[in-house]
Amino acid sequence: MNTTPASPSRADRPGGTPVRIGVLAPLSPPGWAEAGRHLLAGMELAVGEVNDADGIAGRPLELVVRDTAADPHRAAAAMDELAGLGVAAVAGEYHSVVARAAAARADALGLPFLCSSAVLDALTEGPTDWVARLPPAQSHGWRIYGDFLLGAGHRRVAVATQPSVYWASGTAVLRDHLAPHGGTVTAFDMSALTVAELCDALVAHRATALLLLVGHPEPAGPIVRAVRADRRLATVLIGAPAGQPELPGWAASLGDDGAAVPFLRYLPEQLTPLGARVRTALGERLADAPSFVxxxxxxxxxxxxxxxxxxxxxxxxxxxxxxxxxVEGTRGPIRFTRTPGIGVWQWVWAPVQVVDRDPAAPERFRVLHTG
Structure with missing residues (x-):
């Protein structure tokens, strides 16, 4: 755990007591540390811009960063610590189950929490005024993914999954959305199957699409390699609605096998002028193409x-x-409303795309469907 100044100090930046914002992010395994690094990079860039523009009423903005490592208990403890440190609000988190634990503590503590990147519909047990969220709810984004599957002719869908509220929720969204169109969703629990057994099950099920509702790099990577190598499954679409292929680590670990795996991305077809400027600055900071995170x-x-x-x-x-x-955000105007079935203040909605990595050039993304 560490306190991270938002950006290098400069003589012409605001002085006085900093306004402190707590940050939760997965920065070490088993959390998806690459996503956490991108999330934090975006925050740090924005803090630098705020401080260049006289901060908050002449006071500098400062981030107090805590690594959740994808652990809900660690996130809840961090919320208690950050509340004691006097932060004005807490932001962040990528993993939905972790963000749910943070949101529960925010509500109990009376601490504002702006969720940056977690989509689970039931982020809180009931309505709360202490929590707001930027990304679209899972039921919204995953129904758009379901529309993509239907449009591509997929009715026999399999999901390779692991025990998790998030994966179970996503499976239910897809099943409910595909069923009225004659589609089926069959779940295969990867805590009980080997990769070879999964391939056999896909053949027996006559699945036309396999969705990876599992962690990355394990077991997602071995599953992709095994399915790609199995001639019986040559025509099966591999998909990853949770967005695993978005970050460079996916392409680095899987190479050509990682291309043509459609996933959800929360970006518009055209960034705002602000977004285009931020994309350039983020690319320099990350030394990689910035992700939607x-x-x-x-x-x-x-x-x-x-x-x-x-x-x-x-x-x-x-x-x-x-x-x-x-606020004029990088992806469009942001405002929050109350949305039926969602207990937090919600941006309705961030733009949603289904994209994949181009097999001809895996560093390039193809937009396959928009919602």
Missing amino acids: AFEGHDTIAVLAEALRSHGTDRADIARSWAKVE
């Missing part, structure tokens, strides 16, 4: 900075600002 990080800080400037640093006032704040 990095843009989510940047937008998170932009929202919180506007809330702090317009409503002050009192926690209750920040929570009340969700209904009023409007």
